[in-house]
Amino acid sequence: MTDKPRVAVVTFPGSNDDHDAAWALGAVGADPVAAWHQDAELPAGTGGVVLPGGFSYGDYLRTGAIASVAPVMDAVRAFAAAGGPVLGICNGFQTLCEARLLPGVLRPNRQLEFVCEDVTVRVENADAPFLSRCSPGQELVIPVKHGEGAWYADQWTFVQLAARGQIVLRYADDVNGALGNVAGVVNQARNVMGLMPHPEHAVDPLLGSGDGGLLLAALVDTAAAFRATLAVA
Amino acid sequence: MVRLRRYADVLTSVTDPALHRALGLTDGEFERIRALLGRDPNDFELAVFSLLWSEHCGYKHSALLLKRLPSTGPRVLQGPGENAGVLDLGDGQAVAFKVESHNHPSAVEPFQGAATGVGGILRDIVSMGARPVALLDGLRFGEPDWHFSRAVGGIGHYGNCVGVPTVGGESVFDEAYRENCLVNAMCVGLLPADRLLRAKATAAGQLVVLYGATTGRDGIGGASVLASQELDDAAAVKRPSVQIGDPFTGKKLIESSVELTSTGLVESLQDCGAAGIASSLSEMAAEFGIDVHLDRVPLREDGMEPWEVMISESQERMIAMVRPQMLEAVEAVLDRWELEHAVVGEVTATGKLRAFWHDDIVGEIPARLLTEECPRYEVGQTRRPAPPAREIADAPAAHDALVELLASPALRSRRFVFRRYDQLVGSRTVRRPGLDAAVIRLRPTMRGLAVSLDGQGRIARLDPFAGGALAVLEAARNVACVGGEPIGFTDCLNFGNPEKPEIGWELAQAIDGIAAAADAVGAPVVSGNVSLYNETNGRAIHPTPVVGAVGLVEDVRRVPKAWHEGDVLYAAFASQAALPGSEYQARFGEVGGTPAPLDLAAEARLISFLWQAAQLATLTHDASEGGLAVCLAEAALFSGVGAALDLRDDPVELFGEVGGRAIVACAPVDAPELESVATGLGVPVRRVGEVGGGTLLGVELQRLRSAWEASD
Numbered sequence: 001m002t003d004k005p006r007v008a009v010v011t012f013p014g015s016n017d018d019h020d021a022a023w024a025l026g027a028v029g030a031d032p033v034a035a036w037h038q039d040a041e042l043p044a045g046t047g048g049v050v051l052p053g054g055f056s057y058g059d060y061l062r063t064g065a066i067a068s069v070a071p072v073m074d075a076v077r078a079f080a081a082a083g084g085p086v087l088g089i090c091n092g093f094q095t096l097c098e099a100r101l102l103p104g105v106l107r108p109n110r111q112l113e114f115v116c117e118d119v120t121v122r123v124e125n126a127d128a129p130f131l132s133r134c135s136p137g138q139e140l141v142i143p144v145k146h147g148e149g150a151w152y153a154d155q156w157t158f159v160q161l162a163a164r165g166q167i168v169l170r171y172a173d174d175v176n177g178a179l180g181n182v183a184g185v186v187n188q189a190r191n192v193m194g195l196m197p198h199p200e201h202a203v204d205p206l207l208g209s210g211d212g213g214l215l216l217a218a219l220v221d222t223a224a225a226f227r228a229t230l231a232v233a
Numbered sequence: 234m235v236r237l238r239r240y241a242d243v244l245t246s247v248t249d250p251a252l253h254r255a256l257g258l259t260d261g262e263f264e265r266i267r268a269l270l271g272r273d274p275n276d277f278e279l280a281v282f283s284l285l286w287s288e289h290c291g292y293k294h295s296a297l298l299l300k301r302l303p304s305t306g307p308r309v310l311q312g313p314g315e316n317a318g319v320l321d322l323g324d325g326q327a328v329a330f331k332v333e334s335h336n337h338p339s340a341v342e343p344f345q346g347a348a349t350g351v352g353g354i355l356r357d358i359v360s361m362g363a364r365p366v367a368l369l370d371g372l373r374f375g376e377p378d379w380h381f382s383r384a385v386g387g388i389g390h391y392g393n394c395v396g397v398p399t400v401g402g403e404s405v406f407d408e409a410y411r412e413n414c415l416v417n418a419m420c421v422g423l424l425p426a427d428r429l430l431r432a433k434a435t436a437a438g439q440l441v442v443l444y445g446a447t448t449g450r451d452g453i454g455g456a457s458v459l460a461s462q463e464l465d466d467a468a469a470v471k472r473p474s475v476q477i478g479d480p481f482t483g484k485k486l487i488e489s490s491v492e493l494t495s496t497g498l499v500e501s502l503q504d505c506g507a508a509g510i511a512s513s514l515s516e517m518a519a520e521f522g523i524d525v526h527l528d529r530v531p532l533r534e535d536g537m538e539p540w541e542v543m544i545s546e547s548q549e550r551m552i553a554m555v556r557p558q559m560l561e562a563v564e565a566v567l568d569r570w571e572l573e574h575a576v577v578g579e580v581t582a583t584g585k586l587r588a589f590w591h592d593d594i595v596g597e598i599p600a601r602l603l604t605e606e607c608p609r610y611e612v613g614q615t616r617r618p619a620p621p622a623r624e625i626a627d628a629p630a631a632h633d634a635l636v637e638l639l640a641s642p643a644l645r646s647r648r649f650v651f652r653r654y655d656q657l658v659g660s661r662t663v664r665r666p667g668l669d670a671a672v673i674r675l676r677p678t679m680r681g682l683a684v685s686l687d688g689q690g691r692i693a694r695l696d697p698f699a700g701g702a703l704a705v706l707e708a709a710r711n712v713a714c715v716g717g718e719p720i721g722f723t724d725c726l727n728f729g730n731p732e733k734p735e736i737g738w739e740l741a742q743a744i745d746g747i748a749a750a751a752d753a754v755g756a757p758v759v760s761g762n763v764s765l766y767n768e769t770n771g772r773a774i775h776p777t778p779v780v781g782a783v784g785l786v787e788d789v790r791r792v793p794k795a796w797h798e799g800d801v802l803y804a805a806f807a808s809q810a811a812l813p814g815s816e817y818q819a820r821f822g823e824v825g826g827t828p829a830p831l832d833l834a835a836e837a838r839l840i841s842f843l844w845q846a847a848q849l850a851t852l853t854h855d856a857s858e859g860g861l862a863v864c865l866a867e868a869a870l871f872s873g874v875g876a877a878l879d880l881r882d883d884p885v886e887l888f889g890e891v892g893g894r895a896i897v898a899c900a901p902v903d904a905p906e907l908e909s910v911a912t913g914l915g916v917p918v919r920r921v922g923e924v925g926g927g928t929l930l931g932v933e934l935q936r937l938r939s940a941w942e943a944s945d
Contacts, residue, residue, distance in 0.1 A: 013571065014481050016396030020660045053658075055394045058481025114389050114653045145393070145655045201657045206674070206790065208657075208665075 004031035005223040007048040010076070010092075012037040012067045016054035017089065017200060024200035025050065028217040037070040048085045048223030049076055051092025053145070053198060063106060063148045064094030073099055083229075085129055085222040086192045087215075090146055093184075093194030102187055102194045103161060104153035109146070110177025116145035118208060120172035121183045121197055125165040128190040129222040133214045140211035142197035144175060144183075149196040151178040151185070161185060169195055191222075237276055237540055252276060256283035262608055269602050277588065277596040280540045281603065284508035285515055288765050291607035294731035295763040298612070298741050301748045302758040308720055309757055310429055316357040316504060317422070318759025319429055320721045322785060326675060327426040328682060329363040332371070332419035332725040332781045334764035338476070339387075339416040343380045347372075347387035347416045348478040349548055354420040355397065356504035356551060359487055362430035362494040363422030366659055367673050368392050369686040370402035370418050371725070371779045372650075375411025377404070377642050384416055387478075389653045394480035395487060398662055399654035400671035402686050406642045409690065412769035417725045419686050419781040423675070430494060432503040432513075434521045434554050434580040439500055441523060441578035442560070443510070444567050445486045445550040447533035451476055453545055482549040482572070489570040490551060498559050498566065505550035511543045511603075513552045514578075518586045518600035525578035526589045539590040554580065612737030619695040622813050622826025631882050632931045634817065635862050638888075640940035643816055644859050646870075648942070663789045668871050669714040669854060670782075674789045681786035683717030687857075690727075690775030692814040692828050692891060697739040699828045699891060701746025701778045706836050706893060708782035709754050710855040713840045714895065715792050716847035717784020719754055722747075724761040724780050729773025731765050739776035740765075747778060753833035754840060756782075784844065795872035796852040796898035800924040802876055803897045803907065804861065805846075806917045807839040808832040810889030816858045817888035828891045835916075836893045842916040843895055849903045849910070855895040860888035864896060866929055866937050875929045878922035887930075898924055 007030040011018045022032035033043045037056075042049065056067035067073070073095075080086045080101055088096040096102040109115060123131055123138045134140070153161065158179060161167050169184030176196075184195030199212025237252075253263040256279060266274050266282050274282060284290060292299065304312040310327055311319035317331035335350025351368060358365045370388050374381040381404070392399045397420070493499045503513040510530070514523050527542040537545075555563050560576070567574040581587075586603065588596040628634065638644050651666045663681055664672035670685035687707040693700020709719040724747055729736040751758050767774045786792060796802075812818045813826030847853045852872060856864035861880070869875050880886060897918070899907050911918040927934050 014394070014484055016394075016484075016655075016658050020658065023660055054396060055481065055484070058394065058479070058484075060481065113386075114393060114655075116655050116657065117648075117652050143657055145657060147393075198657070201660060204660075206663055207660060 004029060005047045005220050005227060006031045006033055006045045007050060007220065007223050008033050008035040008042050008046045009050045009052055010035045010037065010072055012056035012070060014055045014058050015052050017052040017198065021050050021052040021089065021200040024203040024216055025220065027203050028213050028220055030220045035072055037072050039072045040075060042075045042079055047227040048219050049079055051088040051095050053090035053092060056091055056095065064091055064098040067095040068098035077101065080192050083191055084226050085219055087130060087219050088194040089198055089200065090196055093196055096192060096194045101192050102185055103157055104151050104185060106148050107150040107152050108148045109150055114147040115176060116143065118143045119175050119197060121169045122172055124170050125168050127165055128168055128186045128193060130193045130215055130218050131168055132221060133218045139172060140214065141209045142199055142202045142212045143208065144197050146196055150176045151182040153179060164188065168193065236538060237280060253279055256280065257287065258283050262286060265608060269606055275596065277540045278598055280544060281511045281596060281598065284511055284544055285603040286607050290508050290512055292763055293608055294610050294612050294765060295726065295740065296609045298744045301744055303748060303751050304757050304759060306757045309759055310426065312759050313761060316360040316432055318721065318723060319361055320759065321426055324678060325426050327424050327429065328421060328783055329358050329361040329424060330419065330421045330723055330781065330783055331357055331760040332417055332686065332723045332779065333357065333762040334725050334727060335416045335418065336414065336727060336764050336767055339384055340414050343383040344387035345477050347384040348391040349476045350416050350418045351388055351391040352478045352483050352548055353506050354418045355395065355483065355487060358420045358422035359490045360430065360432055360502045360504050361422065361424065362428045363424035364491050365397045365420050365422045365487065366661060367421040367684055368397050368399045368418065369684060369781065370399065371415065371686050371688060372403065373405040373407065373410040373415035373690065373777065375408055376406050380414065385650055385653055391478055391480045391483065393655040395484040396658045398656050398658050400656055400662055400673065401666045401684055404647055404650050407691065407775065409775040412772065413767045413774050415727050415774065415777060417779050419723065421682065421684055421783065428494060430501050432501055432516055433519065434517050434523065435500050437521050437580050437582040439554045439580040440557055440560055440576050441525065442553045442555050442563060442574055443530060443550060443577045444553065444572050444574035446479060446482050446547055447531045447573050448542055448545050448547045449533040450537060450541055450545060451547055453541060476546050476548045479549050485570045485572055486549050486551060489566055489572060492566050493553065493563060498563050499553040499555055501554045503552045505552060507546060509543065509545045515586055515600050515603040517554065519604055522581040522583035522585045522600060523578055524581050524587045524589065528591050529575050529577045531573045531575050539588060539595045543588060612731050612740060613734035614738035614741055615734035616738055617735040619827055620825035623823050625818065625822035628821045628884060631887055634821065634888065635866060635930055636932060636936065636940045638816060638820060638859050638863055639866055639937055640943055641820060644863060646942045664715055664792050668867060670711040670717065670784065672715050672786055672789060672792050679788050679790060681789035683712035683715045683784035683786050685711035686779060686781045687711060688777050688779030690777035691819060691824060693743055693778060694775040695814045695826065696828050697742035697776050698746040699831060700776060701743035702750035702831055702833065703891060704778045704780035705747055705750035705754065707857055708780045709840045710843060710893060710895065712782045712784030713843035714847060714853040714855055715786065716844055717786045718844050719756045719782050719784045719840065721756050721783050722751055722758045722780050724758055724778060726763045727767055727774060727777040727779065728765050729768045736773060743776055743778040747780065749833055753837040791848050793847050793850045793852045796868060796874060796924045798874055798925045799901065800851050800898040801901050801904045801920065802922045802924060803918045804921045805839055805842055805895050805897060805911065807835040807893035810860065810885060810892040810894060812885060812889055815860060815888060815890040817860065817884060831891065838914050838916050839893045839895065842911055842914045845910050846897050846907055849907050850897045850899045852898045853895060858890065860890055861894055862887040862930060868896060869929045869934060870938055870941055874924055875926045875934045876922050876924045877926060878930060880921060
């Protein structure tokens with residue numbers, strides 16, 4: 001066992017970016033460990049959780065719908081309730097919304113086509129552990145790749161979320177028809193975050209951009225802090 | 234066997250009293266079967282023969298010609314004849330790659346046809362023990378219409394969902410493909426060099442495990458109904474012969490297969506593709522023999538007859554040869570991935586493929602009769618003359634021609650296609666699609682693979698030898714432009730009905746062209762696929778040889794990225810360029826004449842120069858469709874900076890094609906070394922200008938961009 005903060009990456013059948021997420025987390029100083037959709041518990045010593053991108057269970061019902069009720073999600077729910085940091089990327093974001101751990105839903109892109117390209121997102125609010133290495137207004141270049149990534153919520157929810165600073169990332173341009181160009185949100189306790197862009201594909205400038213590393217490194221910091229709290233308790 | 238009769242009638246659209254003819258076998262072939270067996274085949278056996286001896290499975294009209302292709306070399310771990318070719322990359326790594334067509338299914342149903350094409354080529358790579366890491370797609374349609382968009386959607390549906398990045402390919406629009414589109418899919422996979430698997434049983438007593446999806450009546454006869462016949466207006470009735478893809482099961486199949494091979498639990502793997510279990514088992518049984526119990530195959534519908542189970546092309550199925558003591562561990566992996574599996578047979582020492590149904594023998598054929606004894610025909614060859622070249626009457630001024638060409642469907646930006654594909658999964662994509670070749674990193678090293686897929690059907694229509702050679706050269710130049718030394722090729726031969734002597738001639742000429750160019754470049758053709766009968770209502774497509782190249786990049790950090798203000802611009806040359814067959818001629822005149830002859834030795838020298846120069850260059854880009862002018866415009870748009878150029882205002886210089894030409898940009902400090910590399914290799918280079926400013930060939934960059942990106 002290393003003393004690097006342990007971050008669990010959950011693999012559902014159909015997850016695609018699980019290996020990428022583990023590789024990227026390793027690159028920013030985590031000890032990534034694999035969790036399986038059938039697991040009843042998270043790996044021992046888990047300080048943070050990533051739900052990766054992909055097409056869990058083929059997304060044959062609604063994106064993330066079946067994953068949201070997979071056995072491992074009970075453990076993720078309990079981990080989040082205890083204050084542990086949980087990051088959902090793309091399909092992981094869709095899953096967290098379906099699981100009601102995050103507000104809103106992800107609808108099909110307005111152009112009704114899959115879109116894969118680098119986009120610019122603006123840090124709307126840095127008051128969340130995942131954004132501790134960013135400053136408000138900072139622009140990050142991170143790729144998106146999704147067919148159903150248009151975040152949506154009813155007007156009242158949207159206004160409340162904005163007022164509470166739960167909308168943390170917005171696209172600089174309209175990418176997919178998301179309400180208010182929302183690219184990422186956090187829960188009210190600010191320990192669960194979902195975003196459509198893929199920070200794990202942006203940790204190495206050789207592959208396009210290093211900006212995603214800021215988000216993942218912050219997750220690793222938070223995972224370490226969370227384990228430390230548990231140790232004290 | 235009533236259903237076999239009905240299937241046969243649909244197959245040939247005529248009711249022939251002789252079942253073998255209705256199944257697509259000639260009288261001569263039927264007699265050959267009787268002589269080989271020493272008896273009459275039963276209906277089950279006849280159905281199996283009809284598929285294994287179809288053009289698609291048996292390469293009846295192409296096998297003799299394909300022997301001309303160079304297929305050996307120090308890197309070759311596996312040449313043609315397997316599911317894919319495999320090359321040694323050094324450092325214990327190997328690459329498996331192959332291109333395959335899915336033309337007829339895509340013509341009948343573009344979304345599922347393209348999707349299952351991707352699924353099939355992925356499983357070919359997995360069969361070799363490799364993990365697929367890149368896909369490329371060569372698409373040829375009449376225009377960027379709904380059908381084209383559906384095919385793109387189908388590729389994305391499968392490729393995105395299984396988590397393999399699509400990093401390259403072509404979209405070609407030409408009237409010749411309106412009724413018979415071409416969908417060619419190439420897959421590249423990585424494996425440890427010592428883990429290479431072959432699709433052959435290796436000892437009697439091994440168990441035959443079928444896993445993946447269940448088997449149904451979908452896609453029955455795809456290999457013979459769709460892939461080995463011309464299409465006609467009644468194509469819609471063939472839609473039930475198109476398979477339906479299930480990428481979720483495909484993903485589980487890939488992950489479980491990679492797990493099975495990387496842990497050494499299986500002896501060999503084989504994809505269930507065209508002609509289903511029949512084809513997979515004949516190939517695997519060749520040296521030993523296999524008994525298969527068709528009643529043990531997990532089915533998705535009731536009442537299937539043995540022959541239907543035997544030849545069903547239900548997707549997402551694989552067959553593994555497993556030592557009995559490994560069975561439990563194999564089943565545990567498949568259970569974990571929630572895949573259907575069953576032991577459906579065992580390897581014997583009979584040399585025969587025997588099929589059982591509830592312990593009764595329903596068919597018994599010596600396995601080699603299905604593969605090695607497949608008839609091979611010499612194609613008749615009659616030269617098809619090219620239409621004459623005509624003077625281009627009122628060609629526009631060069632700068633207007635450039636803008637118009639950039640805005641044309643043939644040449645405009647392909648972002649609207651590539652953005653629909655996941656190009657990034659796997660975290661290896663150093664150079665994304667858009668210019669020349671893509672580059673994927675061979676993690677954990679800094680080496681990389683450059684990959685490209687190219688073909689030039691219009692040139693091949695005028696001169697099929699040049700078309701074949703050009704496909705190789707173009708693919709090799711593209712990988713060279715990003716710093717990749719070409720190390721191997723894969724080819725997909727898309728042609729019309731080879732029983733017509735003009736088509737036979739085109740096929741033979743194109744294969745000769747591929748062979749000559751691959752020899753000149755010094756890299757083998759290690760895998761491929763032949764798609765014939767690409768005709769609808771008697772009208773054939775352009776003869777379209779398509780070639781995929783793999784190049785080895787020594788250091789991905791030195792892949793050229795963009796040219797900069799102040800860079801020196803060189804043009805490097807090989808053979809002469811000319812207008813016949815060019816995009817310029819197609820747009821502003823009539824396609825005709827003979828393309829300029831290729832100097833293959835000079836072309837090979839240019840390719841060597843390009844991959845060596847790429848280490849010094851800020852950008853390298855070869856001229857292909859649209860000639861040097863379009864090449865420069867693409868480079869300027871890619872980099873976001875214009876250039877001041879000293880080129881003659883002459884259509885051949887600006888827009889000529891076929892003869893290899895490329896531009897190389899480098900910082901002034903690197904110019905002397907670049908020139909000495911060229912001199913050393915004997916490649917003529919000419920300084921043609923300097924990077925800088927907001928115009929190119931007298932046109933504002935902004936105007937070029939809005940023309941080029943109009944469709945985005």
